[in-house]
Amino acid sequence: MEIVGSNATVSANGGGGGGRVVEDGILSINCSNGLMLPCWTPLVDVSVFEKICRGSVYFFALVYLFIGVSIISDRFMAAIEVITSQEKEVAVRKSNGDRQIVVVRVWNETVANLTLMALGSSAPEILLSVIEIWAKDFEAGDLGPGTIVGSAAYNLFVIIALCVSVIPNGEVRKIKHLRVFFVTATWSVFAYVWLYLILAVISPNVVEIWESVLTFLFFPATVLTAYAADRRMYKYVRKDYRMNARGVIVQAEALEMGNTDHLMGYDDVHEEIKQEYIVTLKQLRGQHPSCDLESLERMAHELLLNRGPKSRAFYRIQATRKLMGSGDLLKRISERAQSDLSEVKAELRRESGVAEFVPSGCRVYFEPATYTVLESCGRFDVRVARSGDLDAPLAVEYCTEDGTATAGSDYVAAKGTLHFGPGDKEKRLTLEVIDDDVFEADEHFYVRLKGSQPANSLGSPTLATVVILDDDHGGVFKFAQRDYELVESVGTYELAVQRCSGARGRVIIPYWTQDGTAKNGKEYEQTEGHLIFENNESEKSIFITIIKEDSYEKDVLFYVELGEPQMSGDAIASLAAAAERKKPEDRTEAERIAILGKPRLGDITKAQLRVRESREFKNTVDKLVQRANASLLIGTNSWKEQFVEALTVSASDDSEEKAPNCFDYFLHVVTLFWKLVFACVPPTGMFKGYLCFVVSILCIGVVTAIIGDVASHFGATLGIKDSVTAILFVALGTSIPDTFASKVAAIQDKYADASVGNVTGSNAVNVFLGIGVAWSIAAFYHAAHGRPFKVDPGNLAFSVTIFCTMAVITICVLFIRRARVVGGELGGPTCLKYLTSAFLFSLWVIYLLLSTLEVYKVIKGF
Known part of the structure; x- marks a missing residue:
């Protein structure tokens, strides 16, 4: 499109329904048929009212297509969540040298966020850039690159502004992996500086093969440097990974199939979740003392799923489903917690059960x-x-x-x-x-x-x-064994004291407990007293109360000791007592018999009681921790499940009321077509999510191609240039789901990584993948035909420069808030957080205003 001042003319443009239309003194419209959709003709002698109607149709079509691409992107993100949540077993060495099999994630969190997660959240922008190159016969366009830059500006300014202000008053969120944020923030600014350099400095107006390929290679460089920062690889002087005293994997060594290659950088996510589960269970026990253990475990697992670490994919899918009338994912957690606990208990029963052979007959x-x-x-x-x-x-x-x-x-x-x-x-x-x-x-x-x-x-x-x-003797009193092992969930333990080699008379046995590594009042309740054995009674029990802490790895011990037995109310006992005061040679036969029949202690008079954690509790924790994984909530296992979900209306608000309202039904009806179409995508349960991944990205490509055509036709109809359409309408439409996802993540997550930390990484990946891949394809194509790949730097170079300047300002603001003012990137005092949000939002408005004025030559660019 060009602003001209000539009489209206029409010229043919390619073989289709497009042409160059110059309306007298106003504007020139170049509207060619798109890859998927032709132009809406005629283009001349069209009234203003008809233009507005056509523009409205295109606008609502764009909105509907944005809804569709959001829904299929969520299928794509669900597949990515399932893929990146996969786990494997490795053998690790504890500090004492013992080997233990632990479950670890195959994908490192940082690598997953910068590769598949970034691709999932930015797939429409990246594919739009690639598809535009193909649709324009491998010539550079304005829509794809403009959408990438515009989306980056919206993400950095608007999304962060929203996240700063939505934090509840008095709360602060800060980035946990600050080194990773610093690395990705540096790459995100460099990405757009690099764009300016290759467009306007190194080889003006031409993108050479090495420039486009290097642009793409910056993507793996971003991933590797962020991974190195995450794992502090510069500190590693050894590659021997083991388990420390707290049970956290600080180093790990692969032993699978004889492989001794060293495993680098496994997170201690499971350990953190495990400790949080145990702490939560203790708190719930204090709040609900009358609840049984199974109910407490269900509540703890529900809280664990609610508060546990979630990926950006989870928050993106949750936000989109709430917007589409498909319900809040968090409301499924209660049902999931109950089913998880039931499955775990059944699994433990199967594992502990011994198969019995029941013969016939x-x-x-x-x-x-x-x-x-x-x-x-x-x-x-x-x-x-x-x-x-x-x-x-x-x-x-x-x-x-x-x-x-x-x-x-x-x-x-x-x-x-x-x-x-x-x-x-x-x-x-x-x-x-x-x-x-x-x-x-x-x-x-x-x-x-x-x-x-x-x-x-x-x-x-x-x-x-x-x-x-034998009942002719007062008896020998002892414990059956020296060592006893019991679980802390036993409650009151009955420690048996045996009377053997006689059972005559009434005998009193004193007893008491002694601390070992187990302490009175913490692991057990101290007790002392007397056991009274009546005549012919051969066994009595000492009742000991074990205090249940629901400790994951408890191993403490204490002791119970028996005192000297005393006979009570027996003539023979009195005779024996008198005989013991005489010299042996002075004792009568009856007195010697009485002494022989006196009760005495046996060989085991001090028992050691070792208290360990409940094996069932430990196994339950282990299995529930493995299930504390968002992929289990958002994944699907069958087409039937997907179609039922597509046809079901759920309440989208956060209230306790579960019935959907009229607005939920409206959203459901509007989005029903897309839900049913994309319910045909293979479930994530098939082939570990990879089939869903491939089919979903193909569907995103098709919908994105249509979006590109509609956006171009929309701009041509209303006289809006592609670069303005890209940074304003297309970038906004593709970024709306990320906006709500970041908002939810900012409120629900205790760190700012999921809401803010991923913005910078996603912006860098957009350039390195979206522009790097598209321009590499075009550069190779033109080189094969013996000509250079020309790209007009005009609008894009100016837009990139403005964005880079404001991006540096935004990052400095976040660091100042963290280091000097608030103590975190998000939240803080009410006045300050709203001032920060207003400032960041104003940067976006200024960016849009300057870029648009430059496009229409109101101000001079580069």
């Missing part, structure tokens, strides 16, 4: 397989059970066998056959123990099932053990 066995009886008990019953087919009769033979107890002196031998009738589930056989007055150790004998009719009907166990406790 009928089986007969002892239940239980161990019996403990007193010497004075006389007769007692042993239970034989049957399972399986209970309809048929069954006979089983049994007999007793000596152990340390001898038949005839300690028990009565028995032998016989048990008969089960139809429907009988159990039978009992009666055995007899012989009582005597001789002190002796505890003894045992066996009962065995020998044979059955029908044959092969015996099941395990076929041998029962009977332990005979």
Whole structure:
């Protein structure tokens, strides 16, 4: 388009519906057929009213196309989120030398943000630049480069201005990865300086092959330098990665398939999420003391998904779905938390369960397989059970066998056959123990099932053990073992104290607890007291309260000790006490017997109790942490799920009311066409998201090509040049989803990286990919035909210069806010944050005004 002052003429332009139209003294319109859409003819003798109507049609078509490209871009971003969220297992070495398998992300966060994430958020601008080169027979156009520069200005000035002001009063957000931000900010300014250099300084009006290729190569250079800054690679003097005392992976070594290549720079994201989950669970336990652990775990997982780290893809998709009447992703978190917890619990049950072989037919066995009886008990019953087919009769033979107890002196031998009738589930056989007055150790004998009719009907166990406790002695008191291991979720633990080698009389046993690495009041509650064993009582329990902290890796210990036993209210005890005061040779036979029968402590009188974290809790944390991943919320697994989602209307506001309102239905109806069309894109669950990635970018290319045609025709109809259409309308339309995504990220994320940090990286990638790829293709094409690739630097060089100047000012403002004024890039005092936003927004307005005036020759450019 040109501003001219001549009479109206029409000339043919290529073979199509386009032509050069010069209206008397006003303007010259050059409107050629686009790649996808022809011009709207005729172009002469058109009234002002008709021009306005055509312009309105084009404008609303652009808006509708921007909606479509936003929806398919979100499919694209969902695929990217699934791809970059993939994880793998690696072996790491702890500080003590032990090896442990941990789950780490395949993609580094910085690399993902600067490659796939940047491509996802900027795909329309990048593809528009490439498609324009193709549509214009490999000649340079104004729409693609103008959109890239205009989008960069909008992102840097308007989006950051909005993010500064939306932070709640009194709160501050600052960039976590400051080194990465500094690197990407430097590259983003350099990218546009480089554009000016190749257009107006190095080879004016010509873009040579080396210049375009170097422009593209700056893209991997940006990624590598940002990755180096993120990982502090300049500090690495060793490539041996291991786990420190806190459990954070500071170095890692690959051991998969014999590969010993060193893995560089794995983030400790899982460790941070794990610690936050545990802290959250403790807080919830304090707030809801009556809730069971499973309910607390569900609430903690829900909060974890809400507050956990999310990528720019998540925020972009969330913002777009709210705008399109598809609901708020965060409202799915409660359902997701419940389903995740149910799946994890079921998975843990499957992992801990032991597969049982249940044979066909009928089986007969002892239940239980161990019996403990007193010497004075006389007769007692042993239970034989049957399972399986209970309809048929069954006979089983049994007999007793000596152990340390001898038949005839300690028990009565028995032998016989048990008969089960139809429907009988159990039978009992009666055995007899012989009582005597001789002190002796505890003894045992066996009962065995020998044979059955029908044959092969015996099941395990076929041998029962009977332990005979001597009751002629006061007893030996001890713990069953020295070391006990229990989980902190046990609550109250029953520590058994055994009485063996006798059970005569009433005996009192003192006990108390002692601190080890476990401390009273922190890991357990101190207790002391007395156990009272009545006559013929062989076991009592000490009740110890374990304090549950839900610690992920607990390993502490304390002790329980027994004191000397004392007999109470027994004549023999009094006789023994009197006899002990006499000399041995002066004691009577009765007194010697009384001393022999006195209760005493056994060999294990001090038990060590080791308290560890609940294995179930630890496993639950591990599995839920692996699921604390936004890709599980935005990904899809089937076409059915996608079409159901496309046809469903959801509430888009943040209120508790779940019913959609009239505006939600309106948005749903408006966007329904695009939702249904792009529901045909393969789900992200297929081929790990790669198929969705490829198909989505092809769809974005098609819609972007149509946008390019409509935008050119819109400008031609209303007399607006492509460079102005690009920086004002197209850049704004493609950046609206990023605006809402950054707003949501600024409010919900505790850092500013997702809202501000990605803006600079995205701006640099736009130039290096969008212009680097497009101009490389054109430069090679023209070189193959023996001519240079010419690019008029006029409007673009001026626009780039203005943008670079203001970009440096913006970055300085952010650093001043962080270092001197607020302590962070976003938020702060109410007055200051609104002043900052107003200043940044005014920079954008000034940029638009100067660029537009230069395009129309009102002011002089370069």
